[in-house]
Amino acid sequence: MPRTDVSFKTSDGVTLRGWFFTPPPTASGSSTGIKLPCLILTHGLSCIKEMGLSELATKFSEELNMTCLVYDHRGFGTSDTAPGQPRQEVITWLQTSDMRDAITYVQGREDVDRSKVALWGYSLSAAEAVYVAAIDRRVTAVIALGPGMDGTEIVRRMAPPHAMLAMQGLFEMERLARADGKDPTRVPVVSNEPGVQATLPSQESWDFFSKWATNGSTWKNELTVRSLEDVSTFALPISHLDKVTPTPVLFEVGARDTNSPPDMSMRWYAKLSEPKEVVLVDADHYQLMVDGKFQETSADADAFLKTRPEQGVHFAKRDLFQDNKHLRDHMCTDWAYPSMLWEKICREANGYAGSARSFDGHQQTRVDTSWFQFLIKQLKPRANASQQTYDYHWYEMGFFIYALASGAAVAFCFDTPQVFQVELLDSLNSGESNPPKEAMAFLQCAIVIEVSRLYDFSVWSLRDQIRAIEKKRSDARYVDSSIDFAQLHDLARHTIHTCEVLAVAADTLTTLLGDYRSSSGRICECSFGPREKPDCPHNKMWFWLGLLQNFGRRAKSLNDRLSNEINLGFNLVVQRDTQETVTISRMTVDISSAARGDSASMKTISVVTLAFLPATFVCTIFSMSFFTLNVDDSTGEKHWLISEYFWIYWVITVPLTVLTLICWWLGQRKEDRREEKKRLTWKSATL
Structure with missing residues (x-):
C-alpha cells in the first residue's frame, strides 16, 4: 500500500503532519493522472494517527479505490503547534479550522477529485466533522464514529455535581495562572491510581489508552x-x-458507550435532516475502534461510502422565511436560492419553473439548482345541504432543489400539506429503486409524482360534487324544488380555477423537462427520441406530464358538464314558469269573463237608475217648499202656487252645477297629463 508522509500549512501558519494513502497500482483508476475521491480521517480526544488510523485508511483505500489523508491535530503527535500555544492542548474551533485546511490541501493535489472529499471522525473529531460539514459545502459525506456531539452534556453525565463546581474553580485558577505567564497545568487523560482525577475516568478508557x-x-x-x-x-x-x-451523514453508535451515550447520539441524529443513516453497534466507546467491532464499523463505513444516501428533503413554511430577513439571506448565500422568488409576484404566481448552474474556478459544475411552484385548489365536502358555498383550501407549494456535482442533493418543500410530506418521504424511503446518479432528476420526479396525486384527488373531489348534482335530476321533485343557481355558479368558479392550475402545472413540468441538463452539460438522453433508459426519472416525468394533461382534460369535461347542468336547470325553470304563466292566463280569462258579466249587471243597474232619474228629479223639485197646493175655502178649487223666492234655487243650483263640472274637468285633465308624462318617460327609457 503506497503511503507517503505529508505535511500542510493551516490558515494561521501551523504545520500539520500525517500520511497520505493511495490505492495499489493494480487498483482500477489508480494509474497516474486519474483523480480519485479522498477521505480525511481524524482521531479523537488526545489520540494520534498511530492509534489505529493507518489500518483503517489502508482498508478504505484498497477496498474503495480512494485516497485517504490521516494527520495529527495541532499540538499532538508529529504536528506542530502555534507560537504561544502549549502542546497537548485541545482548542476545538482551531481543530475544525484545521479540518477545512486539510480539505483545501487535498483539493490542491493532482491525484484527488476535488468534488469528492469526505470526512471520517472518531469521538470528539466525529462531532467536529459534522460541524465542518454544516459550514463547508466542499464536504460530500461524513462518517461519525461514536460522535461526542455535546461536550457539556457528556461532562455532566461523567462528573458528579460537586466535581463540576471544582472544575469551574480549576478553570478560573488556570486562566489566572496563564495570564501571569505560568506554564499550563496538565492533567492525565486516563489513570488507574486511586484518588487521581483523570479526564476520562472509566475503566474502558484506561484499557484502551494504556496499551x-x-x-x-x-x-x-x-x-x-x-x-x-x-x-x-x-x-x-x-x-x-x-x-x-x-451532505450525507453516517452515525455509528455504540450501544454501551458511556463517553458518547447512545441516547444522546440518537437524539441529535433525529435532528439531522435527510440524507442520513445510523448503525447501532453492540460495543462501548473504544470497542468501536478495536477488536472485532473495528471490522464491523469499518464495513459499515465501506457500505455507506459505496452507496451513501444522497437525497434529502426539508419541509418548511414560507412565512417563516418571509418574516425573517436573516433566514432569507442565508438561503440566498448558502443555498443559491434566487432572491426574486421571495418577491410577491412570484409567491402569488399560479406556477413557474426555472434552473441555474454555477461553476468553480476550473469551469467544472459545482452546483445545479432548480425551482418550481404548483398551485392546487382542494374542495372540501359541504357540512350540510343548506350550505350556500363550498369550503376549499389553496395548496401554494414551492420547491427548490440544490444538487452538488458529487450527486448529493437536498429539496426544500415550502407550504406542502401533511399528506404530501408523508407520501414523499415514504416514496424516497421505500427502496423500490436505487437513486440515480442525477440526484436533481430523481428528486424532481419524486415531487412531481406526489403533486400529480394531489391534482388527481382535487379533480375527483370536483367530480363527486358535480355527479351529485347530476343525480338529483332523477328526483321527480327536482324542478319543483328551488334550484340554487348561486351555488352552482360558485362550484363553476372552483372548476374554472382547477382547469387553470392544471394547465399551468403541465406547462411547469414541460419547462422542467426542457430545462434539464445533466452534470456533463448535455441534455438527458431520454428527453427526446427513443426512450433508451426506462429507469431514467425523466421517462417517469414524461409519463406524469401526460397524466397531468389528461387531468386537465377531465377538469374541462367537468366544467362542461356543470355548464350543461346550469343550462338545463335554467331551461327547466323557464319551462316550469311558462306552464305556470299559461295557468295564470287561463285564470285571468275566467276572471275577465266574470268581470264582463259583472259589467253587464252594472250596466243594467245604470239604465234602470237613469230611467228613474228624471222622475226623481221632478218629484224632488215639486216637493220643495217653493211649491204649494192652495185650496180656495169659498169655492173649493185647488191651484198651484209658486213662491216668489223660487229664483233663489236657480241662483244657487246653476252656479254650483257649473262649478262641479269645471272641477271634474280640471281633475280629469290633470290625470290625463300625469298619464301622458308616464308614457313619455317609459318610451324614452326603452329607446
Missing part, C-alpha cells in the same frame, strides 16, 4: 486544563445540525 502508552507509541497521557474547559463547553455541532443537509 498505547506501553508499546513505544509517542502518545502522551496528558492534556492541559484549558483543553478540559474547551471540550466541556463544545456544543457547536448541535447548533448547526439543520445546516448539514444535503
